[in-house]
Amino acid sequence: MKCRKCREAAVIEIRRHNAAFCRDCFLEHCNRQVAKAIKEHDMCLEREHILVAISGGKDSLALWAILTDLGYATSGLYIDLGIGEYSERSHKFAVDFANTRNLELKIVDLTEDAGFDVSGGARSSHRPPCSVCGISKRHWFNKVASEGGFDAIATGHNLDDESATLLGNLLHWQVEYVARQGAVLPATNDGFVRKIKPLIRLGERETAAYCVLSGIDYIVDECPMAAGNTGLAYKAALSVLEDFSPGTRQMFLGGFLSHGRERFFGADEEVRLVSCRVCASPTPAADDAECAYCRLKPKSRHSGFSDG
């Protein structure tokens, strides 16, 4: 198997592109795919300052490396979710990467800065841990980006993640979620910083290979809280389809973004937003004007009553 670009021995084959690459041409291929996604979806401009959401995993570290390679001014933000050894180890991978590349890494410690960890938030809010994690990350990424004057928040959602999310939302016909899913979520007047997903043209096999081939150490374990997550079933179903017809994921997500999504415009407009009475973030009026994040915090009036 030879590299499509330089005809040297290839180290990786990518069936959906009907191509194989040597190490250097593969890393360049990844950079090009990210540059293409950014351009195709008008994600950001060259001079903009980007806050990269860092988990210590393959996707976020590959994303940070590629954005830096492409010349973007970036800082990382790592959120320590307080998930025991998993958080300790992923924290270390994030710090090591930033130090090696001499990049700025901001750190939020949920237990110290918010007063609860993911398990505690799940207990007090009766939400699943994955939901508490998502709400907390969204809150803190936006807060740090907004206060730090960043133009955009880049997250490591890859092609496999985004196509699985889309499949899950369509299987349930959650049309308001489908309407809101995009490669770019624009900034809003009420304080939301633009969010971008530059990895939507790369699968997770490719971000893993990118890290391995460029010497980036990352946490390989899945988060222990995510075991049995339905997202894994959506990914497995899409793997069956991808094996049968390579390129299915890219066709599915690409077609959605280019002409499927417009069918769902307006499906999320029925929700009227008001300012959270605690932190002023936008929140649906039906939720008593307290946003999902603020409702995660343990209430002092509830002290002593948790877990019966």
Added chain:
Amino acid sequence: MKCRKCREAAVIEIRRHNAAFCRDCFLEHCNRQVAKAIKEHDMCLEREHILVAISGGKDSLALWAILTDLGYATSGLYIDLGIGEYSERSHKFAVDFANTRNLELKIVDLTEDAGFDVSGGARSSHRPPCSVCGISKRHWFNKVASEGGFDAIATGHNLDDESATLLGNLLHWQVEYVARQGAVLPATNDGFVRKIKPLIRLGERETAAYCVLSGIDYIVDECPMAAGNTGLAYKAALSVLEDFSPGTRQMFLGGFLSHGRERFFGADEEVRLVSCRVCASPTPAADDAECAYCRLKPKSRHSGFSDG
């Protein structure tokens, strides 16, 4: 395992209903599911005369049996597609069922009545055999129903078929096909008879069990022309999801029919239809006013030129 209805020993478990049934209660359950689908989607009225599309397989024979049980006036239509031994055997199963139940079975022989079989039509039109089969069936079912004064054509599309078709159309974002997919396709002024799919609440495992438990012999083999059909990949992917979360197919298709489909309304309106200049059926204006079916027929001016 006991029957949910009568507490006798169960013979089949249906995970998505969290239920098991004995033979008699299972057959009754199938009848109820079909009655429910018909009512839910206003498929047909009690006094209407229904032409049932019969292939000799489990779905169409179960459908015919259930519609008869429910008291509908039905005739069957079997189309001999000229696919060698497969057609001979399925033909015999259809005739045997009709004779045993004393039901009227109409028969079209594609080779005799149309002048080509599926392979011949595929050669002369350069279409895949499955496409030729679908076009020919649509043409003849509609012709026989229309000329015979039938109120509706009932087809054996089951829950697995319909959810797989929907998944395939969404993966490709073929929005005009999504818009056209429904439990009922209404009659049109230009000669299309109403089409209904009364089996959309039953999976193929259930239609097979219905036949086995009620003593209906059917052709078990898949059509030899369908091997490698992408529809099988969509079904495999949905099986992964159904195993993970029983009821996924029904939720997916049910949600689509109740509130997803409306998002696609209008997506199929850009196609302007004209009358086929050969048979007068409606056909897209772009196709030189000759419908897909009429273009399958071998042209005399092409004689001797086929297959080089």
